[in-house]
Amino acid sequence: MNWTKKDLLEIKKLTKEEILLILETAESFKEISLREIKKVPTLRGKTIITLFYEPSTRTRTSFEIAAKRLSADTINISANTSSYVKGETLKDTGKNLESMKPDVIVIRHSMPGAPHMLARTLKSSIINAGDGAHEHPTQALLDLFTIKEKKGRIDGLKVAIIGDIIHSRVARSNIFALKQFNTEVVCCGPATMIPPHMEKLGVKVEYDINKAVIDADVIMMLRIQKERGGVSYIPSIREYACLYGLKKTHLEKAKKDVIVMHPGPMNRGIEISDEVADGEYSVILDQVENGVAVRMAILYLLTGREQ
């Protein structure tokens, strides 16, 4: 199959075939990062702009490294250095950037749909690097890649997603991605952090972490989205850590070869204990490593699509 989409905005709109193509392409790119010379000339002459209206370390660095390993030129713009603070609208910023002929704009924004707005306006490919509580498609793809790498399959797995579900774009994208496969997804968190009608997405809702982790192949931990008001959904961080922090005892209830994931940044001692974060089941750093390969694949597919 061939890639035809101009943009990568949401997992919701991807077919299973498209997801598999990205994962397969990423496998080929993973090897490059293991070389002594970590660079191929594939995207020579392409320009990639990262436009971040929200703070980010991992995602932005990952995109930049991915682009550079493919020999593309990258320019990073963050909200505090952009015209945003001077009152320019997102659309105008986009149009101005486009005048400088970038091939791809990677955008992170606190408001859902912001990347869609750019995608409608601009000819450049737009990659959604997280839009509010909506989606974070590249994170879900790298999570899927990591699951597939560690488990050898995605079908038939039980995945528990635990934490601040209602505010989590990572949860949303992962649910949409996992439901393309034959998986059992359990969402667990305080009732205030589970959006109503959640079951309509084909997932199970569980308020008790001890039940959610039973027989899980994959446990995905989420942090409380303080920037989206997450703290007001619970009485205290302390109580949250007691009720929903992942501890070693929980892992005993899961499958023997369970893997523990976290999209980062982690809040040690809140949603995840040190012993779990650094333990043998943790694949958190593999996720980061795979992020580069997955983003290389996405950049390759978007810039080389049939036009």
Add this chain to the structure above:
Amino acid sequence: MKILIKKGRVIDPKNNTDDILDIYINGAVIEKIGKNIKEKGDEDAIINASGHIVAPGFIDIHTHLREPGYEYKETIKTGTLAAAKGGFTSVVCMANTDPVNDNKSVTEFILKKARMEGSCRVFPCGAITKGLKGEELSEIGEMFDAGIVAISDDGKTVKHSGLLRKALEYSKIFNIPVISHCEDTDLSQGFVNEGMASLLSGLDAVPSIAEELIVQRDIMIAEYVKAYIHLTHISTAGSVEIVALTKKRYSNISCDTCPHYFTLTEEATLNFDTNTKVNPPLRSEKDVEVIKEGLKNGTIDIISTDHAPHDLTSKDVEFNLASSGISGLETALGLSLKLVHDGVLSLSELIKKFTVNPARLLKLPYGELGEGKTADLIVFNPDMEWIVDKNLFLSKGKNTPFHGWRLKGKNLLTIVDGRIVYREGTI
């Protein structure tokens, strides 16, 4: 001016008329309605309405004309032009202008402007509270003397129950309705319906109970003080059910909904098109079904447009930041006629919701056709297909989610006070 309208199917629900008739207008008054009225030869215009419907001019109890203060979004001139094109001969304009219509000088300004530049009748709605702040009553009596026909803090709910009670009591002095915008803002700090829309988009959610709680509260207070309450732009199944239940025991209540609430579901918001951002938000399929049912069984008395024109910049931004509202005057008839084409309402029932019922709510001497009555009427074709083109809107607000839609049914001629204020080339 003398106008003869020939061979139209005249539908006037107030007088139970539905027949092929001629209408002769002399000056501002309908002089004669009958079969085969002979031409006198001194007519300024003879309209062949054969194949079309002749109805009383529509009355929109809920528009935003934006003047004074937001003339870049709409003016009384452009808003009433759009109204006339859409088939409306009277519109009620809401008080959320700048300055707010909370005193008689603003009311007088609007009415003066409307007399000078308006293409249709304009009836201002006064603010319930000063500056729409929900803190103290505005000078309702003075505004009433100046010409308001209702009071509303539309765009906001009067949060303080005690103050709403006072407003309802006070409104009884002037026998004008309190029009309530029902939204519990403690529950509704969002942008799309709580349900699939919020679940899939990650946008902050507005649950249906945010509307229903206030619907219930306002009804309880109104009933307690025996005042008239009108609930505007209701959008949820629950609201319809509460109103239906209330109507069984209490008659001083009515409500309206808007074309978008029976045409679109929350699904329309999933592409983050800011033209689908309205307050209250587009609801679920089930809500849409119950709204239609409410229109059919009479629970919902009136269809209003909530015409909310915006400039491009207010809409061409992130969904969260975009202003709420749809520029609705020019698509209301075409969208509402779908109810007739789908068999939800008869033509007469639909016309009633745009004429008799709003006239009764506001005690206006319009909304009917009769000899000696004011000549406010329209000629429309219920089957004519056309494609919505926002660029052809007479309203300054091009914000419509219906751009490019093929609609069936179009207004062709609008007469206000015996003057032709809008006429399509085809008639």
Add this chain to the structure above:
Amino acid sequence: MKKRVFLDKKAIDRTLTRITHEILEKNEGCDNLCLIGIRTRGVYLAKRIQEKIKKIEKKELPVGILDITMYRDDLSKIKLPVVKKTDISFDINNKIVILIDDVMHTGRTTRAAIDALMDLGRPQKIQLAVLVDRGNRELPIHPDYAGIFYTIDKGEEILVKLKEVDGKDEVIIVGTQ
């Protein structure tokens, strides 16, 4: 569409045997040699040559797989090719790399392959072996070992089919003439 068999199964095998002998002759045996096939058919040709060398020299040479997609110079002009894995599990530093492909034409694939190899290490030498050289070079690159040489006419196409991929060994010429 006309179709003509240019080499059949036996002819392909004979040609590969000859190439194998030439490789061994030129490099005075197989010390320090490694074989790298260019995806897709070059990989299978490399494996066959590996077998032949094993029979002759009683030594199994390492075979690597090279995907040159990332190094193509025409990515923006063509339908996006699927990137496959490069799999070279041995060190190519100071080795004599025999690069193997099925058909050589413009030389651009070889250029990409050389670039790709250079990013993986610093071989002592790179030699090129192809089954078919169809001429019409666009770059100053020539094979060290060529099975057959055939300049195709306009409207013609030369296709290499291998059992492992296509179910059958043959080199055919298809075309309008």
